[in-house]
Amino acid sequence: MSLKKNLIRTALGKEPADLIIKNGNLVNVHSGEIYKTDIAVRDGLIASIGPVPEGAFGQKTQIIDAEGRYLAPGFIDAHIHIESSMLTYTAFAKAVVVRGTTAVVSDLMEVTIVSGVPGLKALLKEAESAPVKLFYPIPSFMGEEEAAYQTTGSLLLPNLIEELILLPQAIGLAEVLYPPILAEDENSARNLALAEKYGKTAEGHAPALLGEALNAYAGTGIRSDHESTNKEEALAKLRAGLRILIREGSASSDLQDVIRILTEENVDTRYISFISDDIDALHIQDFGHQDHKVRLAVQTGVSPVKAIQMVTINPAESLKLDGTRGSILPGKVADIVILSSLKDCRVEKVIIDGQLIVDEKDGQAVLQKSYPPPLYEDVLLNTVRLVASVRGADLLIEAPEKSLAKVHVIGISGANLLADALEADLPVVDDVIRADIPGDVLHIACVERYGKNGNIGKSFVRGVGLKAGAIALSVGHDHHNITVVGTNGADMAAAVNRVAALNGGIVYVRDNTVVSEIALPVAGLLSLKNGDQVADDLRRLIAILKENGCLLPSPNVTLSFVTLIFIPFLAITDKGLFDVLKFRIIDPVISAV
């Protein structure tokens, strides 16, 4: 809110506009209407909607004739972990801006875990010159308690929250968990009070929370939740006052079920938005981004205006960013998507800060500007450091003088991220407990990769299905050590050592030979290639893994969550096998005879 003289002068026709868009069909998300109008832009802001006065047409004024196409506000994703794209922020932004995305909210927690605040600030800096704006919620669960169970590159301790919440990109707290709230945790109280003090939001994270606990959680003023996987859960959370962020991404596809709160229950849509949470380069290539969600919503019968509100004004209000964005209205930032079809949400042009950034060529939305690849420093590029090269024997579990072992087995699948607590009887050969390849019980290990202690956690896993070789990757929530799954120690060691040599990546080794690999040299999480290249590489790797028996449709995603100590029931970290419900490390071997 402020009196901007240039804007007033252009609105009144006293001075020329920078850009005038004529003959558009405005999707006015404030009035909820679509109607024909012109738009004038000055200094990157909307100066006027409606007939543009003669005096605003200047010699240097750029004119775009929309020829009846639809003008929507730039799309906003209110909750996405951009690291899950495996792209740099610049490459991610280039991949989604052609889909109409102009702003995203990402807590950059993965990069921060690896590279600390210097890495975080490097990404925020990079984002300033990328086409899509980045807003930042502060992750609040990277504390000392978890450090007892896993080694990370850095911690985000409570004393940092106030420094970070004052960053210009900061919108508030990310993913406030409910167990500490219900336990009246002092740290949580302090963080909420900080968000309140600075007028920021506190975004929620409350999978399957219902009933009394939901009331207690919502009563603290938590603003949103993105974890509903079905209509009933979303309706309960909406009724409790949360804003519902309906998720549709690579890791979880909730839209088709959750959107029934609109199509069947006919609730007020103003507190409902669409978000991605996790989305990889393949998903972007195959389906798109927020445009995909608008298409899905319209296909289920939601009106186009309401669907577009759910990726524009609704997320902007949820994030308290509606004062500047989320709508095409006088005074707001001129982030505009020109759509050739409303129903198909087909993006033809994208204007950001009043500049034409994307335009159609030969039926394709094409970037009009080149964005040089980011120049990273060592803090992001040199993050995978093994204390020593790994040998096969390091990754396997010994059982001296035994012949049979009963072990815990982490049971995973492609259906969801839960890891079942299974058991198996495995043979002991030459004092080592061996995988049961026909029975799909494979070795799993997690190798500390920050050069701090050389820890190796070991156990067994079912559900991967590999019949030969080993896959290793440096992406593993929330510690990002190197996880490896394999049929034998030699291939596992080769895969881990290759990941380290690449300074991060995903590597499949068979018979001591690297068969397929994706380098992820930025924090061990991100590629330096562009979106389509990473999508192609990933598609190839998945195909090769499938040929070798892999049962997981997205092995990179599933294996990156088997390390997370918050998803029931078992997980693996560099400190060992983790029992989520008991919240402690346990011995993978139950007994041996």
Place this chain on the structure above:
Amino acid sequence: MSLKKNLIRTALGKEPADLIIKNGNLVNVHSGEIYKTDIAVRDGLIASIGPVPEGAFGQKTQIIDAEGRYLAPGFIDAHIHIESSMLTYTAFAKAVVVRGTTAVVSDLMEVTIVSGVPGLKALLKEAESAPVKLFYPIPSFMGEEEAAYQTTGSLLLPNLIEELILLPQAIGLAEVLYPPILAEDENSARNLALAEKYGKTAEGHAPALLGEALNAYAGTGIRSDHESTNKEEALAKLRAGLRILIREGSASSDLQDVIRILTEENVDTRYISFISDDIDALHIQDFGHQDHKVRLAVQTGVSPVKAIQMVTINPAESLKLDGTRGSILPGKVADIVILSSLKDCRVEKVIIDGQLIVDEKDGQAVLQKSYPPPLYEDVLLNTVRLVASVRGADLLIEAPEKSLAKVHVIGISGANLLADALEADLPVVDDVIRADIPGDVLHIACVERYGKNGNIGKSFVRGVGLKAGAIALSVGHDHHNITVVGTNGADMAAAVNRVAALNGGIVYVRDNTVVSEIALPVAGLLSLKNGDQVADDLRRLIAILKENGCLLPSPNVTLSFVTLIFIPFLAITDKGLFDVLKFRIIDPVISAV
């Protein structure tokens, strides 16, 4: 937003609630639904909605069985000048709380004009112990420029804005005018920047503003406007991004026309609220307050949920108060209205801060608590001071040695607040220009009442219709000097002197005798009686005036606006006849022969 331990404990059933409402039909303004539920309240806040856990039922827990009645959030009026009720804040609050009102926004400008910041703070203090919460937007147009044309008790100069915006009751700037915005005024820029700095709103005031000027005005981030008198104007403002406050009060009834933006244009309702602007005790007695607007809306076909949103969550969001009020949701203030009929918006019980304040008795909503009358100080009680008693001749215009005068005449009516610029030829008798009683051209004068200079402005008026006597009143926007209209000087002087003797009021004098009067001893604006008494007094006064020829249905309202130098085309102040378009004092006499 904060972690409140008691609320969490009651939500989880670990500690008892203060109040439980069972078997209600909740109007959930967040989800846009109505459904059966229970509610638990603790420490004046909603602890839970939905089934209340056993542990929340304590020995001291008050239980209200709603027996299927509707539970709506307390009604909010986002824009009202409470002084127009002619009631003290306490009496006003008592009159409207039984109608379901639990919070109002009032800039208290009239009291501040008379009694300055001490008077303003006395009213804010009074409001703290009244049943209805008062929020305060800072009036921004009581500056030095206007002081050239009228005498007031005090000014609100720019250096006060920052002090006032930090008051706990402050919600932002009130009624930001558009001419200074369009003129890029530095004061306006500074005020908007202050509101932005403190995260407050800037409420608008833009009668009949359309087109290019509307774009320029809306582009500054002005949040709302309450001046639309027809559908087209409201639609244009909504499309420009303003929040529409539909007015229905004693001074202007816009709802029936403006609501056609919903019933005919089907716009999104989330940015639309109902407000009163000016409302007198008669209107409250005859129609009600926000309950009346809900009834009217439902009668035109608006769904009850949407109608209730327009007096609860929508105004709360418009005022940025939705973090604490406007909805019945966990963590929000427990301001609850229990309705026996949704369609008729019939209020049976009102709960404020979790306390039962209003309950039904013999079919009437009755206050359950006594509120002692406020104790005011001299700054509010001793505000009408004439430099000297007024004589008849002081109020009339001389034209020595002339016989006929052509004069300007202020043309008023009960239809709206516009004052036409008329002319008339009047006889001059004994060197004084005389009223034309059969032609309804009467004397009007405005007597300075702050004891500062004894100014008397004089002119003529058409439209009042009085056939005998004179009416004087100490309510006159925005200076509140004593305005008198009459057929002769003697009665006019008697009426003015009686108003002064009462320390403010409305007085009708005929044949030198006070026929009817209403004392308004608080700032010369407010009665010390209760709402029904003032309504009865006013009804009697209006009837007597009508018997004496008065054509104005609400003479108290119409005559209190004939003094306002912002309403075209003519006005009267203590400094003389004011030409609104030329923005200067003019001679009431055009010529005399």
